Amino acid sequence: MRIGGWFRTRSLRRALAAAGIAVLLAVATASPALAHIGDPLGGGVQSSTLIALPFALLAVVGVLAAAAYFMYTAHRDRDLPIDETPTEPTV
Amino acid sequence: MTALTAYINRLRGFSPNARLLLARSLIAPLGFGIWGVVFNIYLLTIEVDGEPLFGIDFIFTLIAVDWLVHGLAAFPAGLFSDRFGRRTSFLFASILAVGASLAKLFTLDPTLLLILAGLTGLGSSFHAVTSGPFLIENCRPEDRTHLFSAQTTFGLTSATFGALLGGVLPSALALLGGTDLVTTAHARMALVLAIPVLLIGLLPIYLIREQWIESEAYSRYPWYTAWAHNLSSLKTILKLCSVSAIAALGIGAIVPVFNIYFFDTFQIGEEQVGYIFAISSLATAAGMVVAPFLVEHLGRVRTIVLTKLLSVPFLLLVALAPTVFLAAVPFVFRAIFNDMGGPIFSLFSMEQVRPEERGTTAGMTHSASEFPMGITGLVMGGVMARSVEWMIPFVVAAVFTVLAYLVFLRHFRHAEAGATADSPAGPVSAKAASS
Numbered sequence: 001m002r003i004g005g006w007f008r009t010r011s012l013r014r015a016l017a018a019a020g021i022a023v024l025l026a027v028a029t030a031s032p033a034l035a036h037i038g039d040p041l042g043g044g045v046q047s048s049t050l051i052a053l054p055f056a057l058l059a060v061v062g063v064l065a066a067a068a069y070f071m072y073t074a075h076r077d078r079d080l081p082i083d084e085t086p087t088e089p090t091v
Numbered sequence: 092m093t094a095l096t097a098y099i100n101r102l103r104g105f106s107p108n109a110r111l112l113l114a115r116s117l118i119a120p121l122g123f124g125i126w127g128v129v130f131n132i133y134l135l136t137i138e139v140d141g142e143p144l145f146g147i148d149f150i151f152t153l154i155a156v157d158w159l160v161h162g163l164a165a166f167p168a169g170l171f172s173d174r175f176g177r178r179t180s181f182l183f184a185s186i187l188a189v190g191a192s193l194a195k196l197f198t199l200d201p202t203l204l205l206i207l208a209g210l211t212g213l214g215s216s217f218h219a220v221t222s223g224p225f226l227i228e229n230c231r232p233e234d235r236t237h238l239f240s241a242q243t244t245f246g247l248t249s250a251t252f253g254a255l256l257g258g259v260l261p262s263a264l265a266l267l268g269g270t271d272l273v274t275t276a277h278a279r280m281a282l283v284l285a286i287p288v289l290l291i292g293l294l295p296i297y298l299i300r301e302q303w304i305e306s307e308a309y310s311r312y313p314w315y316t317a318w319a320h321n322l323s324s325l326k327t328i329l330k331l332c333s334v335s336a337i338a339a340l341g342i343g344a345i346v347p348v349f350n351i352y353f354f355d356t357f358q359i360g361e362e363q364v365g366y367i368f369a370i371s372s373l374a375t376a377a378g379m380v381v382a383p384f385l386v387e388h389l390g391r392v393r394t395i396v397l398t399k400l401l402s403v404p405f406l407l408l409v410a411l412a413p414t415v416f417l418a419a420v421p422f423v424f425r426a427i428f429n430d431m432g433g434p435i436f437s438l439f440s441m442e443q444v445r446p447e448e449r450g451t452t453a454g455m456t457h458s459a460s461e462f463p464m465g466i467t468g469l470v471m472g473g474v475m476a477r478s479v480e481w482m483i484p485f486v487v488a489a490v491f492t493v494l495a496y497l498v499f500l501r502h503f504r505h506a507e508a509g510a511t512a513d514s515p516a517g518p519v520s521a522k523a524a525s526s
Binding site: 052053055056057059060063064066067068070071073074075077078 | 103107108111113114115118121245248249252253255256258259260263288291294295298301360418
């Protein structure tokens with residue numbers, strides 16, 4: 001397939017969309033850190049900590065929730081062999 | 092259906108064992124991310140009679156011991172994994188790493204701290220070497236690329252979030268205590284708060300189900316010769332090791348001192364460098380989502396070569412950049428392209444050997460990359476001590492990276508078909524996952 005044709009495939013568009021969302025999330029998460037460089041509240045350690053802490057806690061809770069979900073579904077499907085694991089191959 | 096839903100559905104389709112390892116890849120790097128940052132702060136805040144007990148040099152020694160043991164243990168870790176099974180290896184690794192980390196809280200003896208750092212490195216080595224074989228043995232062939240990329244993405248994202256929380260937690264506890272100054276008590280409290288996360292990280296490993304049947308060589312020969320009898324793809328393994336070793340000569344020249352490059356050249360603060368690295372990690376994690384789609388269209392070999400070679404121009408742009416912003420942007424892109432090929436290379440190397448020698452292969456390629464890294468690190472240290480010319484390590488890194496992946500292309504350009512024709516699972520784990 002020519003490069004031009006490949007760029008028009010749905011799978012690549014989906015991949016790029018997923019990567020775009022992930023980058024946006026990454027930038028949103030890193031924003032308190034970026035804010036710290038300029039220290040917009042002018043309060044030194046205090047202001048940067050107060051800005052960054054909720055974001056960091058939110059990110060950590062999100063990671064733990066995702067891990068819990070994986071553990072739950074693994075436990076639910078524990079008796080399924082590899083080839084019978086429910087899946088929806090979409091790409 | 093959105094792209095995100097498609098990706099999540101793909102993740103949901105992984106086998107239960109693979110999902111447990113993904114859960115572990117989310118929890119453990121989070122715990123160790125917090126622990127790694129806070130423990131260093133903790134050591135630096137300890138004072139005896141008003142004098143700091145540990146300096147920054149001791150922190151570097153601790154890290155060096157951890158890495159050294161990690162490299163030395165990789166080969167025996169691979170043998171152990173092939174001999175005793177992946178779950179046993181994971182359990183040993185995780186309990187050792189968590190136990191050694193927690194034990195560091197109970198001593199201030201430098202020798203004991205160094206020994207515990209070594210034990211942490213030993214645990215992380217066993218885990219790193221066992222991951223590849225375990226993943227390939229617990230998924231369908233069409234899911235392999237997604238699973239390898241997802242595991243790296245999860246680990247990187249989680250470690251970055253952990254480091255972010257680790258960076259602010261002691262300050263937050265200090266603020267709660269009504270002061271701006273972070274003391275040993277605040278750092279210690281932050282470490283105590285991270286303990287549950289470390290312990291929860293053991294749970295997914297415990298839940299893995301496996302019935303390991305050792306390979307024939309281990310039942311016919313004594314343990315000290317069985318590993319040699321067990322190796323039948325030695326030529327392929329040595330080819331993979333040669334690629335890892337040449338690439339590592341390049342990595343060792345610049346990657347460990349990237350942060351110093353930013354400090355030295357642009358005169359920026361420690362925190363700004365930290366943020367550049369954090370953004371780079373998260374962008375790399377996001378970039379890895381694309382890797383399976385590249386493999387779908389180009390194949391494993393060409394994806395590995397393309398991504399690794401694409402990272403080289405960005406590497407040289409970092410060295411040529413006149414401002415920190417113009418250096419940070421290519422730095423992030425270099426990381427994205429370079430790291431995108433990493434999980435694919437790991438998967439490819441696992442596919443090129445027989446199931447019962449996958450652990451040993453992972454151990455040998457891991458070892459082959461650790462020592463050359465140390466060698467160029469030492470040589471570059473000497474060169475840079477004589478004249479601080481930052482272009483030298485960048486060019487050395489670029490040359491070795493190009494060379495490594497041209498060698499890889501020469502060795503494996505016809506290997507794609509062999510890779511996909513490989514058996515879907517090892518002799519053991521197919522049963523393990525379905526049992």
